[in-house]
Amino acid sequence: MSACRMASVERLSSSLRIGRADCGLRTRRTGAPVGRQPPAAGWRITAGPKLTAPRDVSRHPGGCRTGMNTSLLRAGVFLQPFSLSALQPFSACAPSETWQSNGSDLGAIVTARKRDHGMRCTDRTMNTPLNVGVVGLGRLGSLYAKHFATRLPGARLHSVTDVRADVTQAIAASTGAKPFATYHDLVKDPQLDAVVVMTPTKLHAEVVIAAAEAKKAIFCEKPLSLDLKEAEAMKASVARNAVFFQLGFMRRFDNAYAAAKKKIENGLIGTPIVFKSASRDQYAPPIEYLKPVNSGGLFIDMGIHDFDLARWYMGEVKSVNSCGAAVADPEIAKVGDVDNAFTTLHFASGKIGCISLSRTGIYGYAINTEIVGTKGTLQIGYDRETAVLVMTPGSISHDTVPGFLERFDPAYLTQLEDFVGNLRLGRPAPITCDDGIAAQKIALAATRSLHSGKSETV
Structure with a gap:
């Protein structure tokens, strides 16, 4: 180990042993300073190889960055469960929790490995794709x-x-x-x-x-x-x-949706009390795709994003009430689905929400969400693709978002970066099977309500 890396290890080790309050490290889960006794019988400081992290590998779905301190990452310093073995390189296959900086100059990510995290990752080194x-x-x-x-x-x-x-x-x-x-x-x-x-x-x-x-x-x-x-x-x-399993809900990785989540967590609009979301495709997909046996129907195929956001921002949904019809394309009714629908949400907390879904936006692809709080309101989304207004006598106009790839391509990439980073750094998945099942239950209840004409419990 180089003198530089050993010095970094010794400095961090010293901070951890004496419990320096100003070292700036706190657990993400509990907020307790890392300098205090870690929640395990024994820990050691190890040095790992130089990290070659992918772009934005430290991004969270909430939109924040962990604030990696590059000097400590280059030193490869990690906090790990104690063993009798000597210092050894960090292995990407180690399941972990992430301990992160609370904003001080130290700003390092320290990985606390747990023996029984129940997650298998790759055995490759950090330098191998x-x-x-x-x-x-x-x-x-x-x-x-x-x-x-x-x-x-x-x-x-x-x-x-x-x-x-x-x-x-x-x-x-x-x-x-x-x-x-x-x-x-x-x-x-x-x-x-x-x-x-x-x-x-x-x-x-x-x-x-x-x-x-x-x-x-x-x-x-x-x-x-x-x-x-x-x-x-x-x-x-x-x-x-x-x-390791991660489910893809790309809206959580969109800059606007992620920023809104952070503002809610910071209390900017107080307590969220009303959730409103609208999703519109410009045109309906082919009829063969729209068959519920293939797509699951409007609520599962399209509304699943909105139901996931509702949980993410507001908490669990208790019951739903839906109405809808194939008002624009009778062919959709023939395969047993609808092209426009509304679903009202009743959250377990007593809060309320409403979701509008449409296969016939016509003017463009539009995804918009509004969250009303006790101290303010957040509006997420946009309808203009290019930052150009055309102003002529009696008219001001602009273009529209043509499709989902134009609107969410950066979010798709960030989502994949997060997946790769989670595997390489041993982080747990931010979106799991449980999240998928919870959103699916809401969508299935919304579908039942459409056909029963009454409120359905999730």
Whole structure:
């Protein structure tokens, strides 16, 4: 170990032993200074290799950054459970909790490993990119594959597969990834560290369970599943195999939604009492996709984002009441779904909310949320894509957001950066199977209410 790294270890070790109140380290979970007795029988200071963190690897879904102190990260200083072994390098496979700076000059992230965190990560070193395989290469799956191939320094696109062999070969040729005929073959590759599941929702369960049985870390796009029993089976398989699992709700990683979460946590608008959210697609997807057997219906396929945000901002939902109809396209009614709907929410806390969903926005893609608090209101979202106003006699106009990729592409990338960072640093997933199941229960209750015409308990 170099003299510089040893000095950093000794300085941090000294601060921890004497319990310096000004060292600036507090646990994320309890807020207690790190300098006080850690919650384990024994701890040691170890030095690890130089960290090559991917861009924004320290970002939280709440929008804040952990404030890594680069000198300590270069020194590779971590707080770990005690063992009789000598100082040893940090391994990315160690499950962990993160202990972070409260804003002082020390500003280091110190990782407290726990023996029984119930999470398996990769055995690769911090300097080796994670090998990621993407299953499902539709519009979003292809985008993710390209992100892993070109925009995520902490990971590399190792392999791809899709039911369309020509698409698999085309993406493999353009990215250098290894093509597989089936996901069964892909997840069995011993060089693979993580599987990204981007298939149609009805196939999520079988792919996730296969990946879990193969002991791979997993990222799965929303919704978790169309069927609640399948979702529970996915959760059980993840737990049984002790693998890392992260669910994709990209709005939590959008700068505006993340900033709003932080403002709520800081008490800027007081206590949130009313939640309002509106999601509008410009045009409806193809009829074949809209069949509930494929999409789950409007509330599961589209409303799942809004239901997740409702929980994230306001807490658990107790009951819902929905109404809706295929008022713009009768063909949607023929497959058993609606194109416009409203759902009122009754939260367990007594607060209320309302969600509007539409497949027929016509003018553009519009995602907007409002949270009313006891001291103020937050409005999230925008309708103008380009910061240009056209002002002519009798008219002021601007363009609109054309689609979900234009609106949320940065959030999709940040979400993947978070996934990679969580694996490489041993952080727990911010969005789990439990979050997916909770949002799914709300969506299913909203669907039941649509057909029953009465309030339904979640």
